[in-house]
Amino acid sequence: MSVPVLEMRGISKAFFGTQVLKDVNLTVERGQIHCLVGENGAGKSTLMNILFGMPVITNTGGYEGDLFINGEKKSFDSPRAAIEAGIGMVHQEFMLLPGFTVTENIKLNRELTKANPFSAIFGEKLETLNRAQMAKDARTALDRLGMTIDEWAPVAGLPVGYLQFVEIAREIDKENLQLLVLDEPTAVLTESEAEQFLEVIKRLAQSGISILFITHRLDEVMAVADRITILKDGELVSTGPKEEYTISQIAELMVGRKVDTASRRTRTRQPSDEVVLQIRGLRVNMPGETLRGIDLDVRKGEILGLGGLAGHGKVGLANGIMGLYPSQGQVLYEGRELPLNNTQAALKAGLAFVSEDRRGVGLVLEDTIANNIVLTSMQSQDRFLKPGFLKLKDEKKILEHAREFIDKFDIRCTGPDQIVRRLSGGNQQKVCLARAFTQQPKLLFVSEPTRGIDVGAKSRVLELIVELNEMGVTVVFTSSELAELRSIADRIAIVYEGRLAGFLPPDAPDVAFGLLMAGKSLEEVAAR
Amino acid sequence: MKERLTAIYHTIGLPRLIIAGFLLLLLIIASGTELSVAGLLSDALVRIGQNGIYVLAMVPSIQAGVGLNFGLPVGVICGIVGALVAMEFNLIGFTGLLTALLLAIPLAVGAGFLYALLLNRVAGQEMMVGTYVGFSVVAGMCIFWLLAPFRNPAMIWPVGGVGLRTTLTLADTFGGTLNDFLQFEIFGLTVPTGLLLFYALIVTLVWLFFKTKAGVALEVVGRNPRFAAASGLSLTKYRTLGIIMSTVLAAIGYVTYAQSFGFVQLYNGPLMTAFPAVAGVLIGGASTREAKVSHAILGVILFQTLLTVAMPVTNQLIEGNISEIARVIVSNGMILYALTRATGGEQA
Numbered sequence: 083m084s085v086p087v088l089e090m091r092g093i094s095k096a097f098f099g100t101q102v103l104k105d106v107n108l109t110v111e112r113g114q115i116h117c118l119v120g121e122n123g124a125g126k127s128t129l130m131n132i133l134f135g136m137p138v139i140t141n142t143g144g145y146e147g148d149l150f151i152n153g154e155k156k157s158f159d160s161p162r163a164a165i166e167a168g169i170g171m172v173h174q175e176f177m178l179l180p181g182f183t184v185t186e187n188i189k190l191n192r193e194l195t196k197a198n199p200f201s202a203i204f205g206e207k208l209e210t211l212n213r214a215q216m217a218k219d220a221r222t223a224l225d226r227l228g229m230t231i232d233e234w235a236p237v238a239g240l241p242v243g244y245l246q247f248v249e250i251a252r253e254i255d256k257e258n259l260q261l262l263v264l265d266e267p268t269a270v271l272t273e274s275e276a277e278q279f280l281e282v283i284k285r286l287a288q289s290g291i292s293i294l295f296i297t298h299r300l301d302e303v304m305a306v307a308d309r310i311t312i313l314k315d316g317e318l319v320s321t322g323p324k325e326e327y328t329i330s331q332i333a334e335l336m337v338g339r340k341v342d343t344a345s346r347r348t349r350t351r352q353p354s355d356e357v358v359l360q361i362r363g364l365r366v367n368m369p370g371e372t373l374r375g376i377d378l379d380v381r382k383g384e385i386l387g388l389g390g391l392a393g394h395g396k397v398g399l400a401n402g403i404m405g406l407y408p409s410q411g412q413v414l415y416e417g418r419e420l421p422l423n424n425t426q427a428a429l430k431a432g433l434a435f436v437s438e439d440r441r442g443v444g445l446v447l448e449d450t451i452a453n454n455i456v457l458t459s460m461q462s463q464d465r466f467l468k469p470g471f472l473k474l475k476d477e478k479k480i481l482e483h484a485r486e487f488i489d490k491f492d493i494r495c496t497g498p499d500q501i502v503r504r505l506s507g508g509n510q511q512k513v514c515l516a517r518a519f520t521q522q523p524k525l526l527f528v529s530e531p532t533r534g535i536d537v538g539a540k541s542r543v544l545e546l547i548v549e550l551n552e553m554g555v556t557v558v559f560t561s562s563e564l565a566e567l568r569s570i571a572d573r574i575a576i577v578y579e580g581r582l583a584g585f586l587p588p589d590a591p592d593v594a595f596g597l598l599m600a601g602k603s604l605e606e607v608a609a610r
Numbered sequence: 611m612k613e614r615l616t617a618i619y620h621t622i623g624l625p626r627l628i629i630a631g632f633l634l635l636l637l638i639i640a641s642g643t644e645l646s647v648a649g650l651l652s653d654a655l656v657r658i659g660q661n662g663i664y665v666l667a668m669v670p671s672i673q674a675g676v677g678l679n680f681g682l683p684v685g686v687i688c689g690i691v692g693a694l695v696a697m698e699f700n701l702i703g704f705t706g707l708l709t710a711l712l713l714a715i716p717l718a719v720g721a722g723f724l725y726a727l728l729l730n731r732v733a734g735q736e737m738m739v740g741t742y743v744g745f746s747v748v749a750g751m752c753i754f755w756l757l758a759p760f761r762n763p764a765m766i767w768p769v770g771g772v773g774l775r776t777t778l779t780l781a782d783t784f785g786g787t788l789n790d791f792l793q794f795e796i797f798g799l800t801v802p803t804g805l806l807l808f809y810a811l812i813v814t815l816v817w818l819f820f821k822t823k824a825g826v827a828l829e830v831v832g833r834n835p836r837f838a839a840a841s842g843l844s845l846t847k848y849r850t851l852g853i854i855m856s857t858v859l860a861a862i863g864y865v866t867y868a869q870s871f872g873f874v875q876l877y878n879g880p881l882m883t884a885f886p887a888v889a890g891v892l893i894g895g896a897s898t899r900e901a902k903v904s905h906a907i908l909g910v911i912l913f914q915t916l917l918t919v920a921m922p923v924t925n926q927l928i929e930g931n932i933s934e935i936a937r938v939i940v941s942n943g944m945i946l947y948a949l950t951r952a953t954g955g956e957q958a
Contacts (some may be wrong), residue, residue, distance in 0.1 A: 306711035406840055437840060444835045448900065453826075458841040461827055473823040 085153040086111050087261050089291040093147035102128050103316045104304035115293045117303045120313035134164045168260035170253030176245045185220040188252045223251040227282050243275035265292045269277050280306050300329045300600040333596025353384035364411035366402030373398040374580030387571030388560040396577040400527035404435045405426050427460040434523035436514045436531035444514040452484035452498035455516045487516040508539025531562040629912050636919045643926045648798035650919050657914040660870040663863030664887035667856045672901035674844040674852025676833030681740035682884035683748050683862025684725050688717035698762045706784035714861040722857030726850040727821040749882045755876045778874040779914035817903045887939035
């Protein structure tokens with residue numbers, strides 16, 4: 083049996099006490115296409131960062147476990163070392179210089195040069211570029227990928243799909259390339275481009291290059307993989323040859339969690355069937371979370387969960403309706419049309435928003451807890467002001483109000499005058515929620531409220547959302563953590579590629595959620 | 611007791627304690643020479659009142675997120691025009707002063723609005739653009755001073771009779787009106803009561819503004835524009851308000867300054883007005899992102915006292931005009947120091 087190109091054994095990694103990888107093993111044989119699948123946050127990126135010796139790993143105390151390349155034990159302390167060992171990577175974001183030609187990009191920092199009189203004196207930095215040879219190499223690499231584009235075309239202006247190929251061409255041009263890591267390469271490609279792409283991958287594998295392919299699209303996995311590894315919550319849940327799996331099984335293994343049904347909160351109130359928020363054809367231009375026309379009805383008094391993988395647009399919904407990103411479409415709130423791109427109107431109508439970007443949008447970090455809690459209400463509802471023409475702020479009332487919420491929400495702080503920056507993530511989130519409560523909203527959007535906060539604060543935050551809901555507030559709860567959605571939502575809508583994939587009840591099987599998130603329709607889900 | 615001392619130390623900050631200590635040292639040295647300490651302090655009081663409003667003008671622009679208002683001359687020019695009109699009609703005393711103010715303020719609102727239109731288009735570059743706007747406005751107005759239709763013979767060039775002179779005296783109109791109002795002497799120290807009262811009035815108005823809904827909104831826009839947008843606040847509106855306030859304060863500041871100084875200086879006179887004001891607010895503990903009214907007060911007191919005391923004292927000790935060089939080093943050094951660090955406020 084041949085020695086595997088890559089073997090990772092017992093890899094564990096913790097960031098500041100949070101375990102993100104637990105004892106993961108991964109083996110890639112020569113010429114194999116190995117697919118790595120898992121939800122966001124399953125640890126795929128961390129694993130790749132370890133493989134690549136990224137500074138983010140070395141700066142946080144390294145990792146446990148062993149890494150073998152061709153049976154030789156290695157530990158990379160920089161991406162450069164990884165590249166020298168024959169590992170190439172194509173990132174999700176393109177790393178190309180738009181003003182340079184295809185050839186120049188492919189050969190960047192590995193230019194072929196000829197000696198000249200100046201370089202003889204001043205050293206090799208001044209050698210002349212060997213453009214002819216560079217172009218020839220680039221052509222060879224492009225041909226291997228079946229690309230017909232001109233090697234002298236500037237990169238700026240090439241279709242997005244082509245950029246991906248140029249990146250791969252750059253990697254395969256490296257003579258010692260043995261393992262190519264592709265991180266969600268098809269996310270930006272159209273369907274036909276993606277097909278072509280998969281063809282190229284297969285061809286590369288046949289030529290002896292091993293490929294580690296990270297993707298969310300399970301169809302692609304089934305189309306190209308030789309072997310599949312599934313990660314979940316930093317643990318390896320399953321690995322084996324493709325033939326052992328079906329799409330449903332992969333989906334189930336990816337999202338499956340022992341949902342403790344007992345932890346589901348008992349509800350005293352029943353949501354009505356009355357539609358309070360009607361969304362038709364909403365398009366939101368939020369970079370990285372674009373919504374491409376979504377239709378959705380929110381019922382009065384419910385907690386609607388909004389799920390889906392990162393980058394598919396679930397976060398765009400609240401941001402669009404609240405007017406933070408340019409949007410189009412029709413939104414009816416309580417039967418009346420809600421003007422879009424108008425934050426003030428949304429706030430006045432009784433909508434409130436707890437942003438997924440807590441530190442960037444949710445808080446004024448340099449301001450006090452008290453001010454953060456009341457600011458939005460003061461500005462949009464004229465509350466916490468002294469009577470009179472000057473509209474002076476009522477400090478006493480503000481402090482009283484803040485103290486009440488610090489007590490009620492259990493915000494750990496030195497007092498209402500403390501600067502919010504000094505609080506922990508969980509307590510900052512409670513301040514955000516306190517601000518939303520203070521607005522006395524009729525409908526609340528909460529996005530990713532538990533991201534980056536500790537377990538104790540997490541459950542308190544979820545409790546608070548339920549409490550608010552019990553008071554009659556309709557809640558649209560967006561989260562990347564399915565378990566969370568299932569623990570408090572009445573219904574869960576899954577967003578896929580900017581559109582609604584379908585609704586599921588919180589007690590639907592794991593496989594249904596997994597398939598919807600991977601782009602299958604509800605009918606297909608039901609058929610399985 | 612110790613805790614309270616540390617608390618006080620943290621609010622005032624090390625740089626200001628050092629400056630205050632240095633000031634004290636200078637005063638002790640001065641008492642050993644033939645200089646009159648009371649005289650030095652009297653000068654300092656006048657200069658504090660004279661420059662206080664300029665320094666205060668930095669607060670609204672910093673709080674609105676526009677940064678230090680290096681375009682202070684935009685407002686100063688409006689103040690000059692107000693003062694010139696009052697002189698043209700020979701308005702004396704408070705009539706002259708109030709006329710100058712009443713003309714200067716609406717002009718400054720207009721000029722500030724236009725200035726804001728520009729600054730809102732160059733978000734992130736406001737301080738750099740502002741500096742050059744200030745320089746350009748001063749240069750452009752040089753032409754205006756030559757062509758302006760003023761006819762008062764005390765103001766125009768005596769020979770030829772076209773264009774305004776470079777330096778006009780206010781002695782016959784409203785020079786010293788505020789300084790002399792309720793002025794009194796105590797232990798040889800002359801207190802310009804009217805000037806200080808007027809400064810206190812403006813300070814109170816600005817302080818009060820930051821307690822209002824609009825003032826709070828302006829601060830939120832400056833501290834976190836994205837939060838402000840999510841709270842339904844218009845960034846453009848409040849940035850514009852901050853810039854207009856700063857410009858209006860500059861105009862008021864000029865009229866106050868001119869009546870105390872006793873002269874109106876035209877042409878390149880207002881070119882560098884922004885720099886001592888910027889240095890003042892920074893010495894007071896402000897940063898390019900956070901400034902309180904208290905920073906402006908503390909800053910003008912420290913900076914102007916330092917200048918008035920340091921100059922004569924160093925002249926006594928060292929031959930030659932070293933003190934002017936020291937002044938330039940201190941004020942520009944302070945600006946440089948503040949611009950190189952982004953944090954401020956409580957970390958300062």
